[in-house]
Amino acid sequence: xxxxxxxxxxxxxxxxxxxxxxxxxxxxxxxxxxxxxxxxxxxxxxxxxxxxxxxxxxxxxxxxxxxxxxxxxxxxxxxxxxxxxxxxxxxxxxxxxxxxxxxxxxxxxxxxxxxxxxxxxxxxxxxxxxxxxxxxxxxxxxxxxxxxxxxxxxxxxxxxxxxxxxxxxxxxxxxxxxxxxxxxxxxxxxxxxxxxxxxxxxxxxxxxxxxxxxxxxxxxxxxxxxxxxxxxxxxxxxxxxxxxxxxxxxxxxxxxxxx
Numbered sequence: 001x002x003x004x005x006x007x008x009x010x011x012x013x014x015x016x017x018x019x020x021x022x023x024x025x026x027x028x029x030x031x032x033x034x035x036x037x038x039x040x041x042x043x044x045x046x047x048x049x050x051x052x053x054x055x056x057x058x059x060x061x062x063x064x065x066x067x068x069x070x071x072x073x074x075x076x077x078x079x080x081x082x083x084x085x086x087x088x089x090x091x092x093x094x095x096x097x098x099x100x101x102x103x104x105x106x107x108x109x110x111x112x113x114x115x116x117x118x119x120x121x122x123x124x125x126x127x128x129x130x131x132x133x134x135x136x137x138x139x140x141x142x143x144x145x146x147x148x149x150x151x152x153x154x155x156x157x158x159x160x161x162x163x164x165x166x167x168x169x170x171x172x173x174x175x176x177x178x179x180x181x182x183x184x185x186x187x188x189x190x191x192x193x194x195x196x197x198x199x200x201x202x203x204x205x206x207x208x209x210x211x212x213x214x215x216x217x218x219x220x221x222x223x224x225x226x227x228x229x230x231x232x233x234x235x236x237x238x239x240x241x242x243x244x245x246x247x248x249x250x251x252x253x254x255x256x257x258x259x
Contacts, residue, residue, distance in 0.1 A: 040076065083169065109138065
């Protein structure tokens with residue numbers, strides 16, 4: 001109960017261990033066995049919010065370029081929301097006592113909010129793994145209260161993303177999303193993570209512009225077969241089929257966290 005000690009450098013190991021044990025106890029208590037992880041930008045708006053922002057910009061007479069771009073990109077928010085909704089309904093239809101393939105995000109706004117929102121609208125449990133960042137507000141009312149976690153250490157948050165994941169969907173995002181994408185691809189490529197994990201990049205135009213995977217192959221930085229570690233799509237239907245088929249084939253018979 002000595003808060004001064006618990007906040008000190010000498011207690012760092014205890015804080016790290018707490019960020020493993022406390023989430024573990026909650027997942028066990030609520031029978032959450034595994035997750036489908038959604039990653040993507042915290043900056044993307046819903047269609048209604050982006051439309052309102054554009055109308056406000058037009059009325060005020062300011063440059064509307066950014067607002068129009070935000071409205072265009074809101075399609076990704078709505079796609080994440082619908083996909084999470086459909087996956088949650090599918091997981092609930094499995095009719096098991098344990099909670100399988102629960103939607104999990106970083107617990108913030110944007111794509112994270114969209115996925116939590118879709119799962120919540122399907123009346124399913126969903127997880128938010130929020131990181132504490134100075135001077136940044138994370139408002140996401142759709143995360144299941146008992147499954148909303150707040151982490152100090154990025155690496156412990158990443159551990160929980162990967163440890164329970166049985167599929168990962170990455171929507172357009174910035175540094176954080178790219179960091180998470182390449183860490184997951186590295187774990188799979190090096191076989192440090194041996195489970196068969198569907199990795200799906202949603203938004204082919206965005207991803208082909210941001211990352212030139214073929215150039216990595218041409219320059220010998222990755223092997224041609226490394227391009228098979230992930231799939232790309234613009235279709236919610238195709239994304240749903242890829243994820244559910246992968247879960248049925250590889251994960252459904254073996255509940256629980258695996259690496």
